[in-house]
Amino acid sequence: MLDRRRFLTATTGVAALALRGSLWAQLEKVPSTLPDPGQYKSNAEAYWSELRKQFLIPEDEVYLNNGTVGSSPAPVLRAIFDGYSSTEKMDQQDPEDYPIWGYAAWNEFRDPLAAFVGCGRDEIALLRNATEANSYIANGIDLKPGDEVLMTDQEHPGGEHPWNLRAKRYGIVVNKVSLPKPVNDAAQVLNLFNYAITPRTRVMFFSHITTVTGVVLPAKELCSLARSKGILSAVDGAHVTGMMALNIHSLGCDLYSSSPHKWLQAPKGSGFLYVRDEVIDRVWNTIATEGWDEPKLRAERFQRIGSSNVPALCGLRAAIKLANDIGMDRIEHRHRELANYVLGEMTKRGAESWTSPDPALRCAIATVNIPPIQRMDLEKWMWNEHKIRIRGGEPSKLRLSTPYYLQKKDIDRFLEKFDEYKREKKL
Template sequence: MNRRDAVALSLFGITARGAAGDVRPLPDPALREKDAEKYWLQVRREQFLLPGWRAFLNNGSLGVAPRPVVRAVTEFIETAAALVNDEYPRWGYEDLDAERAEMAAFVGCKKEELAFTHCATEAMSVIANGIELKAGDEVLITDHEHPSGIAPWALRAKRHGITMREVKLPHPPQNAGQLADVVVSAIGPRTRVLSFSGILSPTGVLMPVREICRAARARGVLTVVDGAHMNGQVPLRLQDLECDYFAGSPHKWLFAPAGCGLMYIREEHLDRHWPVIVTGDWDRMELKAARFMKIGTNNRATIAGMMAGKRFMESLGPEHVYARIHELARRVYQKAAERPYLKLLSSADDSLYGALVTVTFPENFDFAQLWRKAKERRMWLYGSQRLRISTPVHLRASDIDAAFALFDEVAGYKAA
């Protein structure tokens, strides 16, 4: 917000919350080089609203918005309410060219290939229901897909008579080559679409996306990548993946607020892809991916927040974020590997995970006690017998230690 807008808002009795004090500059990068732990602790303390007592190990379901994102959302809502700007404060009829161009540069595709959605689930539904398929055509998926990567195809099977087939993945996988071989070898003569997750939701395994998509394309098969966990967790350039379609959820790892998503459609498919929700301009092919955003009035504050999240990531340095969250995940893996009562579903090859590590507990484990004590200690976990641990940038090493201390306590395990 510039000074002119701030003054205009003040005339309506609205103050720009966060403009003076709530959002602080990032710590000096020199501190990161000198004392990384101190640097990231300061980032958590100054850039997030998280109280000190909260240990949040479930970024894989929903991430935490930092202060600059919260400010961007609230400032947009206040500015919209004051009608300071001479345009409708919404999206759903607008092309959002500037925002899409900025985001496209970050995720590595053309602006014309990128549309904004509300989440990866919505993007997967638009993708699945917009591809021309006929009865008998086969969609190949894996047995590790999120329900949002299964249900859209199941709906089409029920309505249009397409078939679905699952390929079983090894867990834990030995290496990327094994995963690629298993998936690609399952492609059959009736397979028209291969739909799989870039990072598997149940286990956090990072799939060899480019190798799979390249092999599928050589066989004339369309590829759909459910990338809900990819944006912000691992380095990503969509064009390098060589996929035909991609669905993303920046509210997990890219610091965005809930209610915003990404959809990529390779340019060659744009004109023949059917929209699912429509209003005027749905058939203006020259709009490219923007025509899939013609869905009626929506809250543009979430878009403002999403762009602020992307800029926050850039201000931290994506390479530093990826390195930090992976370092924390390796700490989780090491601690899990040291405990005989836990079984790891994540690969020993750390190139096959980013910031998600998954373990399984024995069947006789006292989960009621685990959930009760975790709640008492303000520790946010996700799972059941299979438990997936997220390591976002605001997670402290002490949070990981406390989680495993809790596991040990419930298991009655004492290290030698």
């Protein structure tokens, strides 16, 4: 049994420990304002280094896998917590005003998002991620057995499998074009799609930025090709929001999905589905509750999924504000600069580039092939020995993501360790 004094010491110690390690305590140490935008002009590296303080990723960790999932910085986390404070008290004035979160227009969140991605509020539904949005697309369009969907061989499972399910259950056909590694130019991709279209092609589904190599596909041209042939275009833009400037209307697609929890650094479980107003009535709901059959709701009917998570939406809104405050042009410029740097350094080291040589077809993901190195062995070594997180694919592909909060010195540390690994393993 603990006596009172020892009990107090022990519990205070536990509390102190918990506090020290807690997110709240860490957030308190983060500067409450963003760096002066003027600093960017005089010393851009210092500006980014100051901005890095907004992220909780420890100083000694190098995170080169933002492509899988981003890290929400302090302004986003604070907005989520504030969202909980204002909703969890259940003290709304109107007794009927429960936070019935699955049944609202959420225009206060849709408006800034629609402005950020270049479309109308009524064309956007707030969902949890690109996988969910892709599933709505694959399940929602009328297709007969034998109708075809044409995609690339670089789709993410969360993009491809909704169609595979539809194929297995209802007999549609999934066809694929094989993208070269690397893709050299836009014409190559357009020709591949053009040749693969058949009289039964009803949908062209492709990633705006692929998960496999990070190539930025010529989405505008592909959508226009689809339109010219009466084919629906559905674009998986999981990576795009926050990585590069996006204007969905100017792409001219019919449907667009995205996961802002990647490059916009929004809360996990933030996604959206865009449906061009002219095709909204051709897309069935997959999840149905009140409103599913109400055309007046336009895209709002797709976000009616039952009770949902409003604090995450507060975080999404804060992530948009943060990107606007920094400036998407600066963010995209930084993304490209860092990716070009790591790509150049890796190719100097003999890596085979799977990243497009055309700057218009790449952004913040550099992919290289590095045989005979086994990427899993390298990945574990980097993380376990040096706190550097990378990711790739079997057997020897490395996919290096370069979010704006990464420092040049972080990339240099990765490169130095890469050289050390090769020396140690005699490769």
